[in-house]
Amino acid sequence: MGNQTSKTTPGPNAKAIFQTMLMSDLHLEFSQQVIPKFPVVASILILAGDIGRPDLPSLQKFLLVQCQRFEHIFYVAGNHCFYEGEYETRLQQLQELNNLHPHIHFLHNQSYLLPFNVRILGTTLWSHVSEEKASAIGVLLNDYHHIWTRGEKLEGDATIQTRRLITVDDTNRWHAQQHAWLLEEISKARKNREHVVIITHHAPSRHHTLPKYNVDLDIDDAFVNDHDADCVDPVRLWMYGHTHASTDLIIKSTRVVSNQLGYAHETTGFRPNLRITLYDDGAYYEKEYVTANFEQLFFSIMLRSSPILLLIFHIIGSVDQEARLIGTHIVYRHGDRTPIFAYSTSSVSASFWHNGFGQLTRRGQLQHIRLGQHLRQRYSRLLNTTYVASELYVRSSDSDRALMSAYSNLVGLYPISKDKLKEKILSNLSNQDEWPELLPWQPIPVHTVPASEDYIMGVSQCPYFFELVEQIQSGEQVRNISNDFQEFFRHLSNWTGSEVNNLFDAWILADAILIEALYNVSGSWADTMTLAKLEQIVGLSFYYLFDSPDTNRLIAGPLIADIWSNIQNLITNQSRGYKTKIYSGHDASIVAVLSFFDANYFHHPPYCATLLFDLYYLPANNSYALKIEYLNSSDSFAGYAIQPPPCSEAMCSIDVLRPWLENRLPKQDMKTECMPRKSSSSMAGIGFNKMYQIDVILISFVFILFPTGSLN
Known part of the structure; x- marks a missing residue:
């Protein structure tokens, strides 16, 4: 050669x-x-x-x-x-x-x-x-x-x-x-x-x-x-x-x-x-094997026949007839976190984990910075490069990990260019009326409400939801699954020193064990087969918990209603409509919304799992459509399109979606929706702090799903 x-x-x-x-x-x-x-x-x-x-x-x-x-x-x-x-x-x-x-x-x-x-x-x-x-x-x-x-x-x-x-x-x-x-x-x-x-x-x-x-x-x-x-x-x-x-x-x-x-x-x-x-x-x-470029095509046609120019200009004009993104609504799960608690035989205690139990890790912070960068790339034409209060609203549940995830995400969504960083960026702060341009961070508000008042990002005080959880736990489907796992439950009890009788008991432990395995501090018994079964248990638990129209309506309903309200404001050009609304929440928020749209499956949403509700204006017929996507990976950001039940395609007409959605959303205020249904129940007025009056199994379940009164 x-x-x-x-x-x-x-x-x-x-x-x-x-x-x-x-x-x-x-x-x-x-x-x-x-x-x-x-x-x-x-x-x-x-x-x-x-x-x-x-x-x-x-x-x-x-x-x-x-x-x-x-x-x-x-x-x-x-x-x-x-x-x-x-x-x-x-x-x-x-x-x-x-x-x-x-x-x-x-x-x-x-x-x-x-x-x-x-x-x-x-x-x-x-x-x-x-x-x-x-x-x-x-x-x-x-x-x-x-x-x-x-x-x-x-x-x-x-x-x-x-x-x-x-x-x-x-x-x-x-x-x-x-x-x-x-x-x-x-x-x-x-x-x-x-x-x-x-x-x-x-x-x-x-x-x-x-x-x-x-x-x-x-x-x-x-x-x-x-x-x-x-x-x-x-x-x-x-x-x-x-x-x-x-x-x-x-x-x-x-x-x-x-x-x-x-x-x-x-x-x-x-x-x-x-x-x-x-x-x-x-x-x-x-x-x-591609067609000639536009410039060549234009001049060759112009030389041949002027009437065809009308066709060319029609094609050019048709670009304006394409769907135009006018707003988005982003619901994501927080990033990587520490376990909520330690089971009896765990080799690590709260002091092992930075900031203790239930907290966002450095890994979780970086995951959300990267997700924020992806969102910046995806919505670069929708969002200004600097924060504008009238176009962005961020809402978080009142938990540290969700709030910190929101702030981390905003670092990626509103970045400062690397070439603006200097060694002494804070050296010139004499003018108190001007924000220093070289500071590599933009302060952006994240809104929240106390857990006891939050229905959008949690269930707050909702006795009816907990009644439904009891019914699901004792229902035939969950009992049959629990029976199939009985031998594994016995092993799990011995390994962890915890009583495991049913699917939800195992779910509580699975959360801690899987996180320990991720950080290589789990017991030697947590082998490949054990971890695979625990992952299966988590997916099954989430699926059956929110497979009920009532549970997914109570959890997802207020969140979807808030999104729907902003969509209506954008369509009617009201000033209170935000181009972008972001909701920083938890895995249960994601699963509940998927179930609401009949799109859930056996899985546990990974950290940073994200739902996107993109609103489009269609000039061709002067109408609007909603496209929902699910990003179910922490870094790939590839979206699965979700087709709502009444729609024939993923790009769903607002006019088609409206009657179905309004029929599914909660009909009354959430305090009324959450009233207990059991006539002899002593649960009337019960809140999270009184959940210990319920049986021990449900206490443990609520502890893992609602550690601060909001979703896990």
């Missing part, structure tokens, strides 16, 4: 030796993800990771369809392939994809030789995280909260299989192994005079490969590597994904390309008809 330099134009006698299509980050694990139709313009399809999860049918279906269209499909794993599972198990499932069809080639530290001496090298190439950024990335990046790995513990003479979350040390080790393999394969290819094409998920270089917000957050090490030195002969082409920013550049003598779809709300530069061709003289050629 010689020492070739990449060039864009092939010579007159050059021969094409390799031609492929490329795409990544399709994220088929999200059921609402829409994949653009793409033509077949090459015989090879390269998938540079994060296509889907191997434990879900969507990935296999996609691959089998493409097998009928392409002769070869080369595929490497992305980080999301391993989410909600064990690294080792998922890797095996990915390798088994090769058995689906002979056209599929999943590559994990593996190579494939094509005609004309083209060598394909495939691996994930996890990024190397520097020591100074390891702490922040370990907190901020969801990989370290949603991917597990196997481990072992010695207990006496026995070796016990355990499961733990991956760490930065794990991904750095994988990076070192995979990079060493790549270097060895490149060396072999050089000796064999082969043309090398590399497929990785993480980027090989940090030059022009990252969206700006990842750099601003100082988490670039989680997405890119510093392997520019490897971009030399015989490496002709290096394709990657992961950054959600498509690129096409030359690094040294190697063409570095990505073609990433990303999440539904993102603009990544994805090209569904991208084709890449390599030639034997070292040139590459790219052709995109």
Whole structure:
């Protein structure tokens, strides 16, 4: 091959030796993800990771369809392939994809030789995280909260299989192994005079490969590597994904390309008809099958026929007929928190946790800063860059973790540019009437009311709700589930020193144990199987608690009514309508709203889980529509569209939604709605402080769900 330099134009006698299509980050694990139709313009399809999860049918279906269209499909794993599972198990499932069809080639530290001496090298190439950024990335990046790995513990003479979350040390080790393999394969290819094409998920270089917000957050090490030195002969082409920013550049003598779809709300530069061709003289050629640009189209039509200009101007005018976002309502759960309490046999007490029980952690603060940055990016055209009181209103439950989450979120939502930071930003505060422009923070009010008066973010004093909880707990569905778990409950009682008789008892303990496991301080008995069952118990408990129309109406009703009131104000152009209302709450708030719209499922909303109620104006028919999305991950920010029951599509007409919604919302004031229904009940007028008059099981349940009279 010689020492070739990449060039864009092939010579007159050059021969094409390799031609492929490329795409990544399709994220088929999200059921609402829409994949653009793409033509077949090459015989090879390269998938540079994060296509889907191997434990879900969507990935296999996609691959089998493409097998009928392409002769070869080369595929490497992305980080999301391993989410909600064990690294080792998922890797095996990915390798088994090769058995689906002979056209599929999943590559994990593996190579494939094509005609004309083209060598394909495939691996994930996890990024190397520097020591100074390891702490922040370990907190901020969801990989370290949603991917597990196997481990072992010695207990006496026995070796016990355990499961733990991956760490930065794990991904750095994988990076070192995979990079060493790549270097060895490149060396072999050089000796064999082969043309090398590399497929990785993480980027090989940090030059022009990252969206700006990842750099601003100082988490670039989680997405890119510093392997520019490897971009030399015989490496002709290096394709990657992961950054959600498509690129096409030359690094040294190697063409570095990505073609990433990303999440539904993102603009990544994805090209569904991208084709890449390599030639034997070292040139590459790219052709995109797209229409002429607008300027060319305009002048060519203008020269031909003036009547068609009317069509052009009609097309231009039609842009104004598109849906226009005029308001949003954001409901989110607080960030990572400490346990609410310690069970009898726990090895850690309140003093172990920074600020004690039930408090937002540093991890939780950073999670919400990142969510705030995402919201800034998503709503940049709706919100001013500085706080304007008439366009934003923030409401929080009266709990420390929800209030601190709201303030942390606002740091990300209203950031101060890095280049404005100075060493002595507070040096000039002599003018008491002007806010110092260089101060890296904007004071923004967060509103709350005492828990005893709060129906929007909690249930306050609501005896009827607690009556319903008792009924659900003793109902047939929960009793049957509890019976199925009896053997596990006996073990749980022994492990924790706590009495566990039913689903809700186990739920209380699960909350503490799962958090301890997240911080690697749980007992050795909290192995993979135990943690999986506890996660299942939490999901079942939330589901059945709010599956009742009465419970989800009492919890979600006042919150949705408040959102609905602001929507009406925006539609009627009243000055008291806010462009953005934010509600900082708890997991029960999220589940109750999902249940209200018949969209809940067996799960526990993760920290920072977010519901978005976007209000659009439709100029075409002078009407309004609401689109609801659920972001159910702490860092991916990919939304699931929620289709309300009366609507035929996710973009739901306000006129269609109005009668259904008004029929479902509480009909009376909440004090009346919450009056007890039991005729002989002694619960009349009961509040949270008197809940101890109810049976012990319900006391414990209320303690975990309503620790301060508001939602957990």
